[in-house]
Amino acid sequence: MPVYDYRVQPDQTGCEFCTNGFEMMRRLSDPPLTHCPKCQAPVIKIITAPALGRSKSMLDDRAKSAGFHKLKRVDHGAFEKLY
Numbered sequence: 001m002p003v004y005d006y007r008v009q010p011d012q013t014g015c016e017f018c019t020n021g022f023e024m025m026r027r028l029s030d031p032p033l034t035h036c037p038k039c040q041a042p043v044i045k046i047i048t049a050p051a052l053g054r055s056k057s058m059l060d061d062r063a064k065s066a067g068f069h070k071l072k073r074v075d076h077g078a079f080e081k082l083y
């Protein structure tokens, strides 16, 4: 079963759990996780690796400049990190 990384959406305020990011095992047949299981804040799936959380504002800027809405369509509420 794959494990995915999630965190609260950059423009949203989440709880301590999702602000720091969390891992969740998901079956491929499961619907996409779109909200924090603890505080119900909207979350995004982080498809590529670690080291997120160092610069939230940088992520925001990158997301905007990279066409956030286009990326967001990849998978309901998720986007691919580009680096």
Ligand SMILES: [Zn+2]
Binding pocket: 014, 015, 016, 017, 018, 019, 036, 037, 038, 039, 040, 041
């Ligand atoms: Zn939360």
